[in-house]
Amino acid sequence: MLSKLNLTFALAIISTASAAVVTVQVGDGGFVYSPQNVQASKGDIVSFQFSGSPGNHTVSQANFSAPCEQLEGGFDSNFVSIPSGFKGPNPVFNLTIEDDTKPIWFYCKQTAPSPHCLTGMVGSINAPTTGNTIEAFTNAAKALTSLPAQKPGGLQGIGASASSPPSPLQNGASQPPGASTASNSPSSTSGTGSSTGSSTAPVSSNTSPSGSNTNKSGTIQNAAGLMLISFTTLLSIVFSA
Numbered sequence: 001m002l003s004k005l006n007l008t009f010a011l012a013i014i015s016t017a018s019a020a021v022v023t024v025q026v027g028d029g030g031f032v033y034s035p036q037n038v039q040a041s042k043g044d045i046v047s048f049q050f051s052g053s054p055g056n057h058t059v060s061q062a063n064f065s066a067p068c069e070q071l072e073g074g075f076d077s078n079f080v081s082i083p084s085g086f087k088g089p090n091p092v093f094n095l096t097i098e099d100d101t102k103p104i105w106f107y108c109k110q111t112a113p114s115p116h117c118l119t120g121m122v123g124s125i126n127a128p129t130t131g132n133t134i135e136a137f138t139n140a141a142k143a144l145t146s147l148p149a150q151k152p153g154g155l156q157g158i159g160a161s162a163s164s165p166p167s168p169l170q171n172g173a174s175q176p177p178g179a180s181t182a183s184n185s186p187s188s189t190s191g192t193g194s195s196t197g198s199s200t201a202p203v204s205s206n207t208s209p210s211g212s213n214t215n216k217s218g219t220i221q222n223a224a225g226l227m228l229i230s231f232t233t234l235l236s237i238v239f240s241a
């Protein structure tokens with residue numbers, strides 16, 4: 001009786017532990033997602049941490065064939081602005097992977113001070129290692145001479161979706177003095193300056209910030225360890241029964 005209950009409990013632990021959380025830093029060290037490509041399975045969460053300070057970026061879904069354009073029906077975090085000196089906690093945009101059989105491509109929509117996407121601020125989930133690679137996608141973004149007109153996306157994407165927009169900045173102690181609420185104070189964040197027109201200043205695509213292709217390994221809080229623990233628990237339960 002008791003062991004049957006315990007068995008059910010152990011199985012429940014195993015099934016909840018099978019979803020991994022893969023973390024991607026947004027804007028940490030320039031116009032960059034790091035790591036730029038991550039592997040994630042169906043049901044996993046890719047957790048985008050808006051950690052670059054100052055920074056004002058998006059995570060917007062694109063098609064491989066159009067690197068700096070909102071994919072029709074694609075996800076879009078919209079703009080998240082982090083003031084200079086912000087101490088966190090960082091706003092988070094969680095995407096749940098619904099289809100891991102096709103690569104998922106994304107980019108940053110920010111146009112200020114120059115279009116981030118044209119410097120290679122693009123990323124991917126489950127990009128192949130040959131053919132349509134993340135390097136090919138990055139090069140295609142950098143090869144564009146102007147940013148295409150931008151449309152908004154939604155929470156629901158193709159192959160991955162969010163259940164909520166990025167968590168808001170917490171006001172109060174965690175924000176530096178003077179970094180008041182977003183809407184009314186002109187700040188020195190890199191995204192300030194509302195260049196909404198699609199044909200703003202001519203854009204040089206070669207102003208890549210240093211380290212734009214750094215490949216820090218992501219924090220993969222993989223469930224393997226947890227699963228091992230739960231599996232061991234399961235075995236000990238079975239054998240002690």
Ligand SMILES: *[C@@H]1O[C@H](CO)[C@@H](O)[C@H](O)[C@H]1NC(C)=O
Pocket residue numbers: 063064065071072158
């Ligand atoms: C991406 O673009 C390709 C080629 O233009 C097209 O065949 C495909 O349907 C597009 N994918 C989506 C999800 O719109």
Ligand SMILES: *[C@@H]1O[C@H](CO)[C@@H](O)[C@H](O)[C@H]1NC(C)=O
Pocket residue numbers: 021045047092093094164166167
């Ligand atoms: C994002 O997902 C992680 C892992 O499940 C969770 O701990 C966190 O609370 C989520 N954050 C938001 C804003 O949904």
Ligand SMILES: *[C@@H]1O[C@H](CO)[C@@H](O)[C@H](O)[C@H]1NC(C)=O
Pocket residue numbers: 056079080081110111112182183187189191192193194195
């Ligand atoms: C972030 O960037 C967007 C788009 O450029 C802009 O509309 C918004 O005002 C910026 N936010 C802040 C707080 O600067």
Ligand SMILES: *[C@@H]1O[C@H](CO)[C@@H](O)[C@H](O)[C@H]1NC(C)=O
Pocket residue numbers: 035215217
């Ligand atoms: C990024 O790091 C991973 C794991 O170390 C490696 O397999 C991959 O080739 C690297 N990608 C790039 C673009 O350097």
Ligand SMILES: [Cu+2]
Pocket residue numbers: 027031056057058108109110116121
């Ligand atoms: Cu950006």
